[in-house]
Amino acid sequence: MEGESFTHMIHEHPLSLIPDSAGKRGYRPWCYGCLRYFIPGDAKYGCSLHWCGFDGLLHKECMEMPREIMHPIHPSHSLALYVSYGYNECEICKKGCSELSYRCSQRGCNGLAIHLGCSVGLNEKDSAQPVMKHPSHPQHELRFSKKTRWCPFPCDACGATEKGDSYTCTICDYSIHESCALLPASKEFPRHHPAHSLSLAFDVPTVYIQYQFECAICNKTLPLRRWVYHCNLCSYVVHLNCANSIFDNEYASAIDDEKEVTTIFPIKVEDMYEEMIVPFVKRESGQILVPGVHDNHNIGKYNFSNHPHRLTFITFSSSSSSSTSHHHYKKDDEEEDDDDGEDYSIPRSELICDGCTLAIHEKKQTGEDGYESGYMSCDECKYFLHLSCFNLPPEIPSLTIHPHKLMIRNVGKLTDWILCRFCRAFTNGLYYACTSARCSFTIDIKCASMPNTIKYIAHPQHNHLKLERVTDAVWPDLCAGCFKIIIPEFGCVGKYGCSSCRFSVCNKCVMLPARNKHRSEKHLLLLTYDAYVNRPGEFYCSICEERMNPRIWMYHCRDCDQSFHPECFHVKSGKYRNINFGTQQYVISSFHDPHHRLRFQIITKKKRCDLCHHDRYGGAGFQCESCFFVACTPCGVKHIEDAHASDSN
Numbered sequence: 001m002e003g004e005s006f007t008h009m010i011h012e013h014p015l016s017l018i019p020d021s022a023g024k025r026g027y028r029p030w031c032y033g034c035l036r037y038f039i040p041g042d043a044k045y046g047c048s049l050h051w052c053g054f055d056g057l058l059h060k061e062c063m064e065m066p067r068e069i070m071h072p073i074h075p076s077h078s079l080a081l082y083v084s085y086g087y088n089e090c091e092i093c094k095k096g097c098s099e100l101s102y103r104c105s106q107r108g109c110n111g112l113a114i115h116l117g118c119s120v121g122l123n124e125k126d127s128a129q130p131v132m133k134h135p136s137h138p139q140h141e142l143r144f145s146k147k148t149r150w151c152p153f154p155c156d157a158c159g160a161t162e163k164g165d166s167y168t169c170t171i172c173d174y175s176i177h178e179s180c181a182l183l184p185a186s187k188e189f190p191r192h193h194p195a196h197s198l199s200l201a202f203d204v205p206t207v208y209i210q211y212q213f214e215c216a217i218c219n220k221t222l223p224l225r226r227w228v229y230h231c232n233l234c235s236y237v238v239h240l241n242c243a244n245s246i247f248d249n250e251y252a253s254a255i256d257d258e259k260e261v262t263t264i265f266p267i268k269v270e271d272m273y274e275e276m277i278v279p280f281v282k283r284e285s286g287q288i289l290v291p292g293v294h295d296n297h298n299i300g301k302y303n304f305s306n307h308p309h310r311l312t313f314i315t316f317s318s319s320s321s322s323s324t325s326h327h328h329y330k331k332d333d334e335e336e337d338d339d340d341g342e343d344y345s346i347p348r349s350e351l352i353c354d355g356c357t358l359a360i361h362e363k364k365q366t367g368e369d370g371y372e373s374g375y376m377s378c379d380e381c382k383y384f385l386h387l388s389c390f391n392l393p394p395e396i397p398s399l400t401i402h403p404h405k406l407m408i409r410n411v412g413k414l415t416d417w418i419l420c421r422f423c424r425a426f427t428n429g430l431y432y433a434c435t436s437a438r439c440s441f442t443i444d445i446k447c448a449s450m451p452n453t454i455k456y457i458a459h460p461q462h463n464h465l466k467l468e469r470v471t472d473a474v475w476p477d478l479c480a481g482c483f484k485i486i487i488p489e490f491g492c493v494g495k496y497g498c499s500s501c502r503f504s505v506c507n508k509c510v511m512l513p514a515r516n517k518h519r520s521e522k523h524l525l526l527l528t529y530d531a532y533v534n535r536p537g538e539f540y541c542s543i544c545e546e547r548m549n550p551r552i553w554m555y556h557c558r559d560c561d562q563s564f565h566p567e568c569f570h571v572k573s574g575k576y577r578n579i580n581f582g583t584q585q586y587v588i589s590s591f592h593d594p595h596h597r598l599r600f601q602i603i604t605k606k607k608r609c610d611l612c613h614h615d616r617y618g619g620a621g622f623q624c625e626s627c628f629f630v631a632c633t634p635c636g637v638k639h640i641e642d643a644h645a646s647d648s649n
Contacts, residue, residue: 006045008063010083010100011054015045018057020475028055029476029485033062033100034117034224036212037485038475040502042221061159061223062100065116069102074112077104079119088113093210120203120224134167134181136202136227137174142167142181155180157202157227158240180227180240187229189243192217193236195534198229198243205230208237211549212483217242219502235532235550264455266514266527269572272446273358273386280449281388288391290373302376305394306410306430307383315374316362351375354413355389355430356445357580382584389430389445396432400452401469401494401507402441406432409442413582414600414637420578421493422447423511427578441493444578447511454496456510458529458553459503465496470507477502480529481509481553509553509566516555516572518542521562525555531563543568570602570618579620586622588639592629598622603630611635 005014010032018027020040027046030037038044038057046057067081073091079102088097088111097103097113104112134142136157144167154161157180165178188197193216204222207213208230214221217238222228230237267275281288291302291313301310351360353375360375376385395407401422410430411418417426418433420443427444434441452467458480459465470492477486477497486492486506494507516525520542531539532550535558539548542562548554555564555573566573571581585597591611592598603621608614609632622636623629631639 006063008058009067009081010056010058011047013047013049013052013054015058015063016048018044018046018048026055027057030057031059031062032056033058033065034209035099035115036117036209036221037478039214039219039221039478040475041219056099059221059223061225062116064154065100065119065225069119071102071114071119073114074104074109077106077109079104079112079114081116084113090115090118092118117209117224118206120206120209136176136181137169140169140171140174142169142174142176144178156225157181157183159223159226160241183227183240187243189229189238192238192243193231193234196231196233198231198236198238201228201230204228204237207235211551212478213237213551215239215242217245233534233536235536263451264457265510266457266512268515269513270359270361272513273353273356273388276446276449276451277356277358277386278388279451281391281393284393284396285391288372288388290387291376302390304376304385304390306408307378309378309380309383311376311378311383311385311390313374314377317373351384352580352582353386353389353429354383354580355385355392357427357429357578358386358446360384360386382582392430392445395435396448399443399448400467402434402443404434404436404439404441406441406443406448407435409433413580414633417579418442418444420444420447421491422450422507423578424491424508425575425577428580429578446578447507450510454510456496456505458505459498462498462500462503465498465503465505468495468497469493470495477504479504479506479509481505481512483549483552512553512566512573516564516566516569518555518562518564518569521557521560523557523559525557525562525564527553527566528556529553531556531558535561539563541565541568576602576620581620585625586636586640588622588631588636590639591631592624593626596624596626596629598624598629598631598636600636603632606630609635611639 005016008015043060044057045060045063047054065081068078070078082101082103084097084099084101088101088103089095090097091112091114093115097115100116102114102116102119144165153166153175155177156174157176162177166175167178167181168175183200185200186197204224204226208222209224213235215238216236222237222239227240228237229240229243263275278288301312304311352358353360372387375387376390392408395405397405399406408430409432411428413428417428418431420427420431421441422443429445431442431444432448450467453464455463456465470486470488472488477495478484479486480503484490484506486495486504492506495504496510497504512527514527518525531554539550539554540546541548541564543564548563548565553566555566555569556562568574570576581600585599587594588598599622600620601623603616603619603623605623605628607617609616609621610629611631612635614632616630616632619632621630621632
């Protein structure tokens with residue numbers, strides 16, 4: 001097969017097989033015909049001439065699509081395959097047609113067009129055709145050929161090219177193996193999918209093409225015009241040959257001898273400090289120094305390079321018996337509920353670390369250190385640090401995902417937030433910044449603490465995923481979480497990849513917490529990787545109400561059948577996940593009642609800011625606890641600073 005070449009209308013030169021290792025020039029990572037991204041192992045055909053700049057590639061099945069078809073959506077005329085260089089709207093999915101599509105050339109049809117992939121979603125079997133003996137080819141009768149084919153032929157059912165008995169149409173070019181023709185419409189496959197029987201489909205159902213499902217056994221692309229077995233209840237789909245295989249998934253039996261894995265993802269938010277930051281400080285600094293214990297002296301006050309005031313070490317036992325450091329925090333029963341249904345709530349009873357922006361709890365550690373007996377506190381302002389965050393190394397020589405030296409920095413609680421390049425969320429805690437003048441790389445404390453090797457629950461086949469720096473690969477991976485291509489242009493600087501198979505998770509999805517909570521839900525929402533199993537139908541996010549790709553990871557409650565995009569939980573797993581909103585109260589006396597206190601949080605009471613009148617709903621800002629007054633962050637900070645300046649004068 002390696003030496004064969006084909007002519008095709010998309011290019012003047014013959015198209016030949018392009019290997020995965022071809023990196024001499026930048027081929028497009030998606031198929032010129034069906035527009036699906038290539039994955040490792042897909043057969044890709046393109047121009048291999050060194051001096052030709054053509055970068056288009058085709059799946060073999062897309063290359064073999066017929067030049068002319070009849071389609072039930074337009075039964076009056078035939079549709080011809082053509083190359084589009086302009087814009088046409090697909091008559092089925094209503095999206096723009098580009099590159100290879102089917103089009104009607106009749107003047108009165110105004111260029112009616114259909115995507116190559118959409119053309120197989122509804123085929124001739126759905127139109128009024130004579131009754132035929134085989135449902136896969138209802139328009140013509142199939143005739144049995146007893147070993148009359150001396151040359152191998154491509155089976156239109158399974159795609160394999162073999163000699164042998166066949167059922168052939170004498171009117172058009174359609175042939176299937178005898179074994180394929182006798183396949184049952186429904187069959188049990190206990191080795192692969194024991195929950196339900198699988199149904200035979202003569203074309204890949206549209207939903208699997210739309211959401212780019214792969215074969216659940218071999219994890220390779222599903223060809224457009226081949227038969228598949230699938231389960232409607234579980235959205236489980238496999239190649240014909242894979243369904244009938246007697247061996248298990250080749251990846252499932254792979255030997256995995258990785259020994260260094262200790263961290264299992266996803267992690268609960270309340271466990272991130274113990275599971276990530278504490279081990280990171282131990283790796284980088286050797287130990288966690290406890291003031292007054294490891295430093296052999298106790299001066300009471302301690303300098304921290306990224307805070308202007310000296311800090312005091314507070315033990316958990318003393319803080320629980322004294323209200324001096326906790327007087328500004330409300331009890332749980334004093335918390336107020338937001339009026340809207342979206343989850344913008346922020347814990348008001350927890351002590352939050354200004355370094356990692358995680359809650360400070362007394363919790364048993366794994367290892368010889370036993371308990372962390374306290375935390376660091378500033379007596380002059382509301383600034384708190386975990387003991388490990390106080391011991392963070394001032395600089396680190398490099399990270400796996402970044403080759404330059406990094407220095408620890410801080411940022412204002414209300415302004416000058418930085419965007420973490422790893423999890424793509426804002427932070428107002430401590431972060432590491434590249435010291436190179438030409439580099440603007442920044443990463444928050446949690447992401448900088450990520451281990452080089454992890455175990456991920458969504459990938460039970462193998463024991464480890466390794467952290468890798470993302471580069472401009474010729475055939476980039478797809479993220480198993482968000483199902484987006486992992487390239488630097490999409491903000492991906494790192495990924496966790498399996499060395500035994502092609503499973504990968506982008507830097508953003510790997511940081512999603514294991515569970516979430518929505519105020520309208522009675523149950524905790526788990527990060528779910530297979531919500532579509534035993535749940536047919538479409539998915540819609542209960543917050544933004546947009547249709548969801550059933551393959552993406554989502555927070556889902558099977559009992560209530562509620563689904564949520566991770567990014568729609570702005571505070572818990574969205575763009576504000578690393579923001580410490582705090583509990584400090586503010587006053588803007590020049591514009592609002594001085595007896596009313598404002599709290600820095602997500603704006604939920606009103607759509608527009610009362611000062612600039614711009615739409616700020618769902619963004620960070622100041623919200624009155626007594627009335628409906630709201631101010632966006634820029635307006636609120638400006639007037640608070642002006643008030644402080646006038647008071648000082």
